[in-house]
Amino acid sequence: MFHRRSNSHRDQEDDSLRHESKVNELRNAIGPITGRSLQYCTDACLRRYLEARSWNVDKAKKMLEETLKWRSTYKPEEIRWHEVAIEGETGKVYRANFHDRQGRTVLILRPGKQNTKSLDNQLRHLVYLLENAILNLPEGQEQMAWLIDFTGWSISNSVPIRTARDTINILQNHYPERLAIAFLYNPPRIFEAFWKIVKYFLDAKTFQKVKFVYPKNVDSVELMRSYFDDENLPTEFGGKAIWSMTMKSSQD
Incomplete structure (x- = not known):
């Protein structure tokens, strides 16, 4: 029982480290960003895009870039009631x-x-x-x-x-x-x-x-x-x- 719990805990830590590495990889892949795009691209945001694309960095990058382009033109944060x-x-x-x-x-x-x-x-x-x-x-x-x-x-x-x-x-x-x-x-x-x-x-x-x-x-x-x-x-x-x-x- 102890070993199963220990292994499970270690697996969770390994997954967390792998995911953190993917977040850093995605951030490097999208390159320098400023303004609202920088504000939007929090670590939590990058994790959501990676999760949506099964942690494939290339696919997540494409998806995120399309969103940043959409947000720059649609300007959802500027819509008022x-x-x-x-x-x-x-x-x-x-x-x-x-x-x-x-x-x-x-x-x-x-x-x-x-x-x-x-x-x-x-x-x-x-x-x-x-x-x-x-x-x-x-x-x-x-x-x-x-x-x-x-x-x-x-x-x-x-x-x-x-x-x-x-x-x-x-x-x-x-x-x-x-x-x-x-x-x-x-x-x-x-x-x-x-x-x-x-x-x-x-x-x-x-x-x-x-x-x-x-x-x-x-x-x-x-x-x-x-x-x-x-x-x-x-x-x-x-x-x-x-x-x-x-x-x-x-x-x-």
Whole structure:
């Protein structure tokens, strides 16, 4: 027993040293950077990109460079609430004022409450909320959980496939390892046709993080409740909490 524990501890130390070496290798590979790029590329950030690319430095470098280019043009940190506030009027996406059992920030999405036609502004709104959620992560926590409520969703008010693809691209490629879990709560049967197309845009790691939950499926409900306290979980997701939301104040 002692030897097994000792070996396990030594293996963890070896992994930690290897990962630290990979972080240093990636930092050297991307070369000198300044300004916001330097601020963005913390050791924790580099580890996320390496993790997303199975610790392959060349692939992580390519991914990170693409993100730095995207951030330099899209400027997500400069998006302000008043610029995207119209997107939040119906509460279709917002940061919850509770955390999951691991202390992670929670984003609640209600695609059935879609209220605008501007696809670009919808993406800017989501990016604003991602940046906001990251800023509000508890110390030592790097990931967030998503709860997606399909009440009122239909093909007629669903986002176009292109927008779904662009959303997935931003999440996977520019916010790697930020998503811990995504629960799709009670999607209607017609969603299956939409999902059959959208799922091909997901990489294997992200796909494994997407969980379908149906109120009558005990196993799926228990899985979701293993992540959330019933007292915090809104009634729309089978919990006991009734949340009222003031959109602007909840996102500041």
